[in-house]
Structures are given as structure tokens and as C-alpha cells.
Amino acid sequence: MSTGVIVPAAGSGTRLGEALPKAFVDLDGRSILEVCVAGIVDAGIADSVVVVVPVDLIDTARTLVPDVTVVAGGAHRSESVRAGLDALGSDYDIVLVHDAARPLVPASVFRRVVDGVRAGHPAVVPGLPVADTLKQVDPSGSSSAERVVATVDREVLRAIQTPQGFTREALLRAHADDSGLATDDAGLAERCGIDVHVVPGDPLAFKITTPWDLRIARDVLAETGKVHP
Ligand code: CTP
Ligand code: MG
Numbered sequence: 001m002s003t004g005v006i007v008p009a010a011g012s013g014t015r016l017g018e019a020l021p022k023a024f025v026d027l028d029g030r031s032i033l034e035v036c037v038a039g040i041v042d043a044g045i046a047d048s049v050v051v052v053v054p055v056d057l058i059d060t061a062r063t064l065v066p067d068v069t070v071v072a073g074g075a076h077r078s079e080s081v082r083a084g085l086d087a088l089g090s091d092y093d094i095v096l097v098h099d100a101a102r103p104l105v106p107a108s109v110f111r112r113v114v115d116g117v118r119a120g121h122p123a124v125v126p127g128l129p130v131a132d133t134l135k136q137v138d139p140s141g142s143s144s145a146e147r148v149v150a151t152v153d154r155e156v157l158r159a160i161q162t163p164q165g166f167t168r169e170a171l172l173r174a175h176a177d178d179s180g181l182a183t184d185d186a187g188l189a190e191r192c193g194i195d196v197h198v199v200p201g202d203p204l205a206f207k208i209t210t211p212w213d214l215r216i217a218r219d220v221l222a223e224t225g226k227v228h229p
Helices: 032-043 055-064 077-088 107-118 168-176 185-191 211-224
Strands: 003-008 048-053 069-072 094-097 123-129 134-137 148-152 158-160 164-167 196-200
Touching: 003 032, 003 077, 032 048, 032 055, 032 107, 048 055, 048 077, 055 069, 069 077, 077 094, 077 168, 077 185, 094 107, 094 168, 107 123, 107 164, 107 196, 123 168, 123 185, 164 168, 164 185, 168 185, 185 196
Parallel strands: 003 048, 003 094, 048 069, 123 196
Antiparallel strands: 094 164, 123 158, 123 164, 134 148
């Protein structure tokens, strides 16, 4: 079975607040996008990689990651994923969708996700147990002191990461009816009745969203000197 990887990297990085779109921000002399693509290549699971970037940064991206396909994304993440799916074509039985914003994912996570799909699951996502106590609040109240409605049972919850792996057929079905509400590809799959399974994720698969996350990612790289263990 052959595997294609789509890397959505077309977001603007509003919450990060840097001058450049997030995927083009520097980590260790290399951009987040370069470190992410190096991790995918090092994992040795990809027969083809398609990176999806803002339209005005296509040429820049082609210079940064010359060995992969680069196409333009859309206004929403799911549109960018569909642009990646179109560019990937129909030659791949397994398709992984992996956020550029998670550049430090270890090879073992890629392997677990691919192995899960190869084992017969149509959709496989990496996830971690939740460490914090989780409380449901009444969002209609004051944002300075929200009233607690309930404490949620965290034992049955998982924080979901990427890469998310699918049979090509499942991912196409998931994206055929996107009304824009799901926050990940597996969410789209669930909504059309596709079984989604969770395999163990990894703390290094965290998403760079805020300046704090960027600092952690830079520190990890500076300390280990090597990523994707
Ligand atoms: N993404 C994309 N196309 C979009 C929006 C997001 O390809 N229209 C990608 C981002 O580049 C990122 C991944 O989806 O790799 C996860 O999105 P997120 O972390 O929300 O990144 P941004 O949308 O860039 O950040 P923000 O929401 O803070 O603006
Ligand atoms: Mg976003």
C-alpha cells in the first residue's frame, strides 16, 4: 500500500502573532515548514508529500522544500486539505494529513498511524490522555468568572494530534460533505459514520499555536540538536 501525506501550511498564524505566516517562522535557522517536512521524510512512511501554503508564498515554499509538491491553500483548513487531496491524485491508498504547525512529531507516531490504517481501520488519529481536570462552564455568563456546570470525566477523553491517517476513500468521503463545523479531518469522518480509532500520540506532537509554544519548540530543538527521535 502506498502512502501520501498532505501538509496543511496555509494558515496565517493569527494567535502566534509573528510577521510571517506560521509555517514560515524560524525555528532553528530552518522554518517550521522545513522542520516538519524533514520529519515526514525521516519517518520513511511517505511515497509522496504535498504541502499546502498561502498563494503568495508558493515560490518561497518551493525554495524551502524543493523535493515535495507545493500548492495553494484556501481560506479554511479543510479547503487547504482538499487542495492537497486534489494535488495528490489517486495513486495513494493511505493518506495522512499532518499540520505543518506540529513540526516535532517523532517517527514512531507516523508509524503507529500508518500501521493502524494498514491493519484495516479507515481512520486513525494519535491522541494523549488529558492531564488537567476538565470543567464544563456556562459560556453565556461573564468571561471574567464563568460559572461551572460540571466536571467532565477525563478518563474517557483524549487530546487529538496529527498526523491523522485515512484510507483515501474514507478521507474523500469525509470531505465530500464539509459544512465547516469540524475542527479536524477525523471529525468530518465521524460525522459521516466512519469509525475513527485513537493510537498513542506523543508530547512532541504538540501544535505551535501561541508564542509560548514557539518558545518550547525552539528550546527543544536547541537542547536536543536533533528532532524526530
Ligand atoms: N491551515 C491551512 N489553511 C488554512 C488554515 C490553517 O492550511 N486556511 C493549516 C495551518 O497552516 C496549520 C494547520 O492548518 O498548519 C492548523 O491550523 P492552526 O494551528 O489553526 O494554524 P493557523 O490557522 O495558521 O493559526 P491561527 O488559527 O492562530 O490563525
Ligand atoms: Mg487556524
